[in-house]
Amino acid sequence: MHAHAVGGDGTAAQRWLDAMVLAGLQPDAVAFNSLCNAHAKAGHADAAIRVLEQMRAAGVAPSAATHSILVSALVTAGRPADAEAALRQLVGLHERLSASSFNVLIAAYAKSGDAARADGVLRLMADARIAPTLVTYNTIASAH
Secondary structure (H helix, E strand, O other), rough: OHHHHHHHHHHHHHHHHHHHHHOOOOOHHHHHHHHHHHHHHHHHHHHHHHHHHHHHHOOOOOOOOHHHHHHHHHOOOOOHHHHHHHHHHHHHOOOOOOOHHHOOOOOHHHHHOOOHHHHHHHHHHHHHOOOOOHHHHHHHHHHH
């Protein structure tokens, strides 16, 4: 499953996850994150969102890595506004987040030349009490 996920083949990775379930095995966060990441790499944000829903339905708690993958999937799909909305919702729900969840969105705004939105994500990061990293500061600097 991991090899398919690394290669961005979400369809093949999903088949492996389904096979695990059929064999009576309970996929863990790592398995779901691998599948979600496969869809994210391919720019299939809606498929990544469905994996998150499948994960929750299976009773597996999303991790900070899961949320970072989701934000990345939306950014990769060219949907930074949706990524920001999802991140704001996650902050509001007090979900587990990491700096990378914010950094990927800051980088997208910086790349598009939207320093104001990049700064807004940095403020959201502060509101969430997530410490900025060196990557965060370098990315913000590149936006200005």
